Amino acid sequence: MPLTLAELAGRINAELRGDGDIVVSSVATLQQAGAGQLGFLANPKYRRQLATTRASAVILAEKDVRFCPVPVLVTDNPYAGYALAAALLHPRRSPKAGIHPSAAINASAQVDKSARVDAFCVIRAGARIGPRVHIGPGSVIGEKVTVGAESRLVARVTVLAHARIGERVLLHPGVVIGSDGFGMAEVDGQWRKVPQLGSVRIGDDVEIGANSTVDRGALDDTVIENGVKIDNQVQIAHNVFIGAHTAIAGCVGISGSARIGRHCTLAGGVGVVGHIEIADHVHITGMSMVTRSIHRPGSWSAGTPLMETSRWRRSAVLMKQLDKLARRVAELEKNMENK
Amino acid sequence: MPLTLAELAGRINAELRGDGDIVVSSVATLQQAGAGQLGFLANPKYRRQLATTRASAVILAEKDVRFCPVPVLVTDNPYAGYALAAALLHPRRSPKAGIHPSAAINASAQVDKSARVDAFCVIRAGARIGPRVHIGPGSVIGEKVTVGAESRLVARVTVLAHARIGERVLLHPGVVIGSDGFGMAEVDGQWRKVPQLGSVRIGDDVEIGANSTVDRGALDDTVIENGVKIDNQVQIAHNVFIGAHTAIAGCVGISGSARIGRHCTLAGGVGVVGHIEIADHVHITGMSMVTRSIHRPGSWSAGTPLMETSRWRRSAVLMKQLDKLARRVAELEKNMENK
């Protein structure tokens, strides 16, 4: 949807410097942008691309204005301004309401008239699909599941266990919500399944990436609060609680009954053991394992640095013998004193 | 299904202390339970909840009886007793037999009359679906696959490569069984695919979690023995062997031709390299990498402890320079001798 720079500046709350009548109709990188396109500069690494950009305008911060030869939209948070501008210039088409004739919908399910249900979907007894919801092709909505207004299940999404999905939730292909938790009791060396009877509650404005999984609680519910963003291939076990506005990157695994605070970030590949608590505003760096509760805000890490394999092999031998090295140092200290 | 405490005590082999005529009809946590509900205490962390529980009865161990103000079912293994009681009070409904009219079933496939096949399933030539099996919606059963009695494929499960699935097997949504193994030969810097011709054999009473994958063998079969329990997003490569009653938590990856013993546990995020053997009764802690065979029972670990990032950075520098530190200690030892 084309907009003048003047309109855009008003909508994203930026200060325009340049001709407000110029029209832009799409976004692009500084390098790729051409006439009618809007660029942005949020990462200083790309500042040198300003000089040669052919964008019609650029969103950037005050400190970069002087490097930019084309009209600018100045804002304190250029990345957020860009996000908003991109959403305005590239609005999602509302899904056309309607139910594909192939969809298998139980008579007792309630599908709002404004919702869209695509081909080969299954919607079971007692499910409720809210206004303007889009259930993409091949999705399975289990008994008594509710999906709030304007949520979108892109394709091949499964929601079971009476889960309640909030409004404006976005579930990407292959997501599974409400699968059984991994609950077993050992009896004479064999595993007896512990029935998984809880549900899943997902707040508003949550996004969950492709092929991620969220198990139902064992008794109480697994809970994901408002505004949580989850990337692809993340595993959330039974009875996990994730506080509002926390972001979880790809390939993270969170074990049962772990409680993650609000406004946390878990970088890619992080693992969290079960039954621990993480405070609000905690940040975990990539591939770290959280083995105990964290009671105060801050950034936490684990792991060893990358080395050339030949050198790493020598280092690994020494890691195994750290106790020996420590004993040798203690021995030296004793000898030193005796001299 | 409501039961009296007397009936329940008999069925789970627990000792009743209290009024045997009291009826319970569902399970709940000590904190949430109300009248007609059965609680349990398996983790000492929750003992203090006994005092205020409103459960009609509680399953617990002898040592906790004195803390409990309501009737109790006493057993040596309260968690196992709870698992059994929960299964009795919340029995799974048997699936109604029948084939959804949309299912695409090859004429040469054999589906038992007591089985259930849901909407949008594909069952190919020569497949055999046993008694009381439930094939959930959107599942794909490849040629000559067999699924044993009372197994349940919850939804959107794919089984290929002539795989043989045992009885009472539970496959959660998104599971893929029998995909090609990652077999390639390098020829002049390019990868030539090695045809994957083996199959997958899965024993009885196996459970596999959402979006987990089990590749077919390259020539011989990938084998998962009876009673193995596998969590979500686990990857089992070609020709892996997993011994009976082993449990594998979420996000584990097992490389080709690894052989895992019986009664092992692999915690979340563990990785196992290819072509190694792990003995029976081996336990691997979370996110450890198993790089060589383990020939005796026991618990094994790898990884570094979680630290505040600022401190971890200093520590990481030292990890890279362990060889230098070791040389300095050796030098000191030499000097000390010469003094």
Next chain:
Amino acid sequence: MPLTLAELAGRINAELRGDGDIVVSSVATLQQAGAGQLGFLANPKYRRQLATTRASAVILAEKDVRFCPVPVLVTDNPYAGYALAAALLHPRRSPKAGIHPSAAINASAQVDKSARVDAFCVIRAGARIGPRVHIGPGSVIGEKVTVGAESRLVARVTVLAHARIGERVLLHPGVVIGSDGFGMAEVDGQWRKVPQLGSVRIGDDVEIGANSTVDRGALDDTVIENGVKIDNQVQIAHNVFIGAHTAIAGCVGISGSARIGRHCTLAGGVGVVGHIEIADHVHITGMSMVTRSIHRPGSWSAGTPLMETSRWRRSAVLMKQLDKLARRVAELEKNMENK
């Protein structure tokens, strides 16, 4: 397809020693092979199986000929020779052209007459499906997606975001191509979605394993070059570039805008942070985290060795106190000088 050893030797460019009229019709391991079957020896670990093999012939290297009691096909690269022989003896059946009547295909999509589309597939507006392509059951092909000749989507594959898939590409069950990247801008402690507008380009002869995910670019495309091989449950974030003939094993995660060179190998469970570059011919060992750019070929590692848990616990304490140990050594050095 049965072949004589003479024919086979010619086709795989091996030297035959033995009766060229012998016919083989399938491949097997040295241990399992019987009459009419072809074995191979590529891993010295299995050499002792030669003596007792009942294979009709064996593919092996010159150095192993003297251990083999049956006819041999001698080649410098027995594993590559085997791969080729297996493909000749076990050719994939070409899929029968045709569109399953249940498939939901938009009128403006172009499906080549020689292509096959299985049950419950969705093909949206403007998509183009090339010659001899096989779209397996339950797959979803989004708007304007193109799939090149002879590619095969095994089952339940999702391709969105106008992605362009090359020729002879093999996508295993559960693969998702073109899901939204994980792009968010923080505004007042909440996450604002950054519209994901780019696409995905996948070259020829690429293979992607079960339940792997490849996100669309934010603005520019995510690119996977020719001949790249990707195993199961791999996550490729937005705007990643993967150079030709690179192989990526299971459970790898690659963060946004990372650029991986050609002819690289990433072993299982590796993680790569975003916005870095890895040169051609770089090899990363299992479960290592790549935290910075790598500018020259070679092998790189991270992680700690596996230890018995009791010993690892002591070692972990020392890892946390490496700075203290280093200070003690420095102190000793100072004292030594002063003596």
